[in-house]
Amino acid sequence: MxxxxxxxxxxxxxxxxxxxxxxxxxxxxxxxxxxxxxxxxxxxxxxxxxxxxxxxxxxxxxxxxxxxxxxxxxxxxxxxxxxxxxxxxxxxxxxxxxxxxxxxxxxxxxxxxxxxLPYKVVAPWDEGATLPCHSVTAGQAVKSVRWRRDGELVLELNPPSKQITYGDGYDESRVSIPSDWNQRGDLSLTVKRAQLRDEEVYYCDVEKTEKHRSAVHLYVSTPSPPPPGSTSQPTTTPTPSECSDWSWRTFFIMAVIFVIVDLLVWLGWFLRNRKFKVCTPGFSGGSSEQEEEKNLKSVTINNGDGHL
The missing domain is CATH 2.60.40.10 (Immunoglobulins)
Incomplete structure (x- = not known):
């Protein structure tokens, strides 16, 4: 060729x-x-x-x-x-x-x-999510705007009659599109209070002079799990006032115990020292009187022998 x-x-x-x-x-x-x-x-x-x-x-x-x-x-x-x-x-x-x-x-x-490829949106659990869909609407006769998921209707807008139709399980409290979509070409879907069951690929179909279709994959993050060991039963943790009363009560009890122990120790020490001091002088005094009496008798005898 x-x-x-x-x-x-x-x-x-x-x-x-x-x-x-x-x-x-x-x-x-x-x-x-x-x-x-x-x-x-x-x-x-x-x-x-x-x-x-x-x-x-x-x-x-x-x-x-x-x-x-x-x-x-x-x-x-x-x-x-x-x-x-x-x-x-x-x-x-x-x-x-x-x-x-x-x-x-x-x-x-x-x-x-x-x-x-579908656009990816990650939404926190129980919070709102916006699924983007933008298309030229100026100068074009838009016949319908339809959002679907898994082949089933979520929301449909009929511009000529200005009527909005919701699919099973959806209403205006759950999904919506901007009221000024025609002026801005913004046909994004807002999903309120996103749940795990809302995860899916959503399709935006715009019937107009030039057909438009886009897709958004919504992912919903799981709620944070409770801390390990926590239960739904009410805890017995004392309130701050109870903790404060318990702390002061313990302090006073321990202080009284220490004072009593110190007094008992001091009293035992005092009584022991007093008994020792009383006993020692008495023993020394008895010995001196016997010696003086013995000496006195010796002097008397000696004096008697002198006169003899």
């Missing part, structure tokens, strides 16, 4: 795509399942679904010939229902155009798949 023929080939492919792209736009968050609707003609016989890439090649996604079978690169990623062929766990390589060939007849419409 010459160098000049390559651009011509790509131009022809792009013109072919542009001429046939008149089907719906499918927007999916990465990891979501994508449904391709089956017409009556594509529910029986020989049917194929191809993924057409921008380099001109296409990949077989699945084929029906007595039963649906996945293509070589889509093992364990294809399922089906009565009215849809389901591509599981969409990733960024699934982005592009898809076309059915039903009973050897290729459909005129291509379905365009856009795969995007």
């Amino acid at each position: 010459s160098a000049t023929s390559v651009p011509i080939t790509y131009t022809l492919l792009l013109l072919l795509f542009i001429g046939r792209v008149s089907g719906k736009l499918i927007q999916a968050a990465a990891g979501d399942d994508v449904r391709f609707s089956l017409t009556e003609e594509c529910k029986t016989g020989k049917v194929t679904l191809h993924h057409q890439l921008m380099d001109g090649t296409d990949q077989l996604v699945a084929s029906l010939d007595g039963g649906w079978k996945p293509g070589p690169g889509y093992i364990n990623r294809v399922a089906h229902s009565s009215d849809s062929l389901i591509l599981k766990r969409a990733d960024f390589n699934d982005h592009g155009y898809y076309a059915f060939t039903c009973n050897y007849k290729q459909t005129e419409e291509l379905e365009e798949l856009h795969v995007f």
Whole structure:
């Protein structure tokens, strides 16, 4: 193939795509399942679904010939229902155009798949969370604004009638969007008092001249656990006044005990010393009187002998 023929080939492919792209736009968050609707003609016989890439090649996604079978690169990623062929766990390589060939007849419409990553929002438990969704609303006729989670309605705004419809389990006390959304293009969803059950991927769909779809994955942080060993039973910890009274009472009791012990020790010491002092002088005095009496008798005898 010459160098000049390559651009011509790509131009022809792009013109072919542009001429046939008149089907719906499918927007999916990465990891979501994508449904391709089956017409009556594509529910029986020989049917194929191809993924057409921008380099001109296409990949077989699945084929029906007595039963649906996945293509070589889509093992364990294809399922089906009565009215849809389901591509599981969409990733960024699934982005592009898809076309059915039903009973050897290729459909005129291509379905365009856009795969995007959901915006991540982490909200504290039992507090408010804002899930962002912004789209151009100026100069465009907005038909509806719809927030969904897990395929079920959360909130829907109908601008022509200015009516808001809430899904099961939701009301104005739980979810809301800004009242001036049309002036600011802010269609963000506010979830009040977020609970663990609110964790999910939420989709914002805006039906207008240019369709818009975005996704937000809400995570709710778990509440802090109680301290270890704490129970719901009332504790017996004394109040500050009780603690104060107990401390002063203990102080006085201990002080009295120390005073009594000191007095007893001092009294024992005093009585012991007093008894010792009383006994010692009496013993020494008795010995001196006997010696004086003995000396006196000796002197008398001697005096008598002198006169003899």
